Amino acid sequence: MNMEDSGPDRRGSVFAGLVGASQVLGLVSVVITGVWMGHYRGGFAWDGSAREFNLHPLCMVLGLVLLHGDAILVYRVFSNEAKKKVKLLHGTIHLLALITSIVGVVAVFDFHSASLIPHLYSLHSWGGLTTLILFSLQWVMGLLFFLFPGASSWLRATYLPIHVFCGLTLLVMAIGTSLLGITEKLLFSIEYVCRRCFYVTWFLMRSQTQTSNAFWDNSLKNNCNLQLWSRA
């Protein structure tokens, strides 16, 4: 077999490998977000508590990252199937992504309202809301231009490159927003550990100048309401 014969086959298997890798990475992202929120941050509920917040990261990574990316990939993966079917699949997966991410954003708004936390105070929240609104618009535009029979083929052809560009930009925006959200949540979560480190540091510094054990035992009780650490 010469090089020319093996070309398309080789490209096909490289493509299959890349799609497989993207699916593994996407699923791993969803699973580790679920384990972070479900196991390490107390689980899920719909009751206005922090457990309702926990639904937010999970829904957003599942909807606006994994499903969004997969909906875009279907045109490449099923390039030999009938165009109409692939179009329906593309629109349907995007609809699932839209519903999942609306549930995720409602969860965080509801949690903020119930806990009297102000809304929209961060770059993440404004970036996120903009991404979700534009994503909804993109879905409606896709439906109007490509699924309903009203649009002429000239209009469809003119809109297609805009649709593709906006769709890919939205995927990048969703990933960027998620990274901002993950960083923010991480900072909120380690605040507790930092406070502990601060107390340990403070304790060690003071212990250089004080000798009485009783003093330190009292000091511990009075100053560290977390009671999480002990004297070395």
Ligand code: HEM
């Ligand atoms: C594309 C995906 C995402 C979008 C569109 C999005 C959107 C939003 C919005 C609109 C808010 C504001 C809620 C309010 O003001 O009441 C918010 C808050 C929040 N989100 Fe996300 N989010 C996304 C992904 C994530 C992820 C993956 C995390 C990871 C843990 C996260 C963590 C947070 C946190 C900690 C808050 C509360 C603090 C704040 O308002 O900035 N988000 N998100």
Ligand code: HEM
């Ligand atoms: C938020 C929702 C949507 C996003 C983010 C999005 C994104 C994209 C992207 C990135 C592509 C390029 C795919 C590629 O080059 O392989 C594409 C193609 C396309 N999309 Fe969407 N899309 C959305 C909704 C829709 C809807 C609802 C429809 C209509 C059912 C639709 C119809 C199409 C069509 C017909 C193509 C052209 C495929 C081709 O001929 O190559 N899209 N979309």
